[in-house]
Amino acid sequence: MNPPNFAGRRAHPKFKLDKPMTLSQLGSFASPFANFAKFVDPSGRLNFNGKAVLHQSGVDFSNGNSYKINMNELMLLEELGKGQYGVVQKVHHVPTGVTMAMKEIRLELDQTKLNQILMELDVLHKSQSPCIVEFYGAFFIESCVYYCMEYMDAGSLDKLYGDGVPEPVLAKITLAMVRGLKFLKDELAIIHRDVKPTNVLVDTKGSVKLCDFGVSGQLEQSLAKTNIGCQSYMAPERITTATASTYTVQSDIWSLGISLVELALGHYPYGGGKFDSVFAQLSAIVNGAPPELPSDRYSQDCRDFVAKCLNKAPTERPTYAQLLDTPWLQKYDKEEVDMAAWVTGALEKKNARAAAQHEAEQATTDQIHPVA
Template structure:
């Protein structure tokens, strides 16, 4: 710990705080997550899952992991510092369709990597678990609730209900489970929120503001999409395919990577760095 200079607290996770630190021996600025190990077995298993994924995941679409160490009852692990923070911090910057396509591509590539490399499903895909650096690179993080797929199925209901696919919300004790298609639903909701800057299931003026109301909307209401006057048919079709109510109607990651919304901008020089720079400027102004 003596090798680090603390610079600022940058977040608070499920089990502890995250700080921006400077590691003097390597002269690298890092994000350090501190977790106190006064936890039950389930929470400990979630931490071990995240450490395992970070340690083994070498991908440009997953945050880099530098190492972990223990001091008394705390575990500290050090990761790549992503200057812009999570995707929800980018809502103050206009998100063009080209930028949205690049974000979608990075998220799909990250999720596909987890599936192909580890046979796991993320299970908590949402803007707060997608990080952006000053270069405009987009990477997934927070794998504490990731689940091992058994014959392509996961069975436990963990994660944030607001981004859960309908089949996960409805899942009963006797149901066979769910697939990576549930992460594709969460991807679609996250992209709509990123494009509009607001969560797509508003509570309006209804008397209750409970998660239950949102869950009912997800199951029974129409799937959200983007304004046809602002977004192309390709973009809206990509979102619509992600947000099919029936999981077997949603595309695979390989199918999504071949979708015109992603292929159209794949080789285009989109100014992701300028987008990130504007977000950083807005962050400093506040």
């Protein structure tokens, strides 16, 4: 079987090597430096305005932090998935024996994308929090930047919530998300700007961590000034033209609320074919009543928590400290919840759904192309 070529077409997400190999065996990266002359020096180092320098042996930050990791130390295991900003591979770091997730991002002559790469590197290497995915290092090979991060073996929450998350589990997820977001604001003056189930990772030990900080923004006098992120989870004040240019960290609290409703219901609250266009969907977010949790499945304290997050007036939404002080989170902060068991069960259900879908697709194929 031929190994995947990172510079060309990607392997199928289920692709696994018969025998792991070092990434340096997977082919060369024959892309010219010409488009990146402003950032790449003749030695092949990628320089982000003196804030960070990436090279083939690691990354050096202006604050003195350095992370040494390189292509020859890594063995490719399988592709984990693809996103808007890159491909994520599962790799094995030979010197330490640690399994990692490696995100590959191809550079483009686009200042916005370069800023996003720098932002994610900056946030990851400064974030010493149990609620934020751990950073192991990064390096640069000609036209691609690679980040090496903690491998969360159960993946993202959007693939696990199924028909809905039970309240105790929802509370533990919320605690981790709020603590991670509070860390970003208090310690780094950062607003995440892309809070959604896709950007929350879990592992089979039951840990819950935030990831994906490429569109995060530096707060200036508690305000963010660039309107980027996923529109479906944006707060009303970020969608409305008159107020979209400046907003506060309270907009992430709205996104948190929408994410919790999605986790609880088992589907995105503004989806399911209810709207015939993106405009109608965004109009409902701005003008309609916020979604609520069902009273037959969730306690009043839980429903009150979500309602506070989804207050249409951003100044009336709680702060992260106030959210942590609510009766709902105070209760579950002290209560033991077997998160590992829930994750294991959710993974089994996910695999069963995938198997059933595969069987249905195979049956349809057999009907269209019956075996002679």
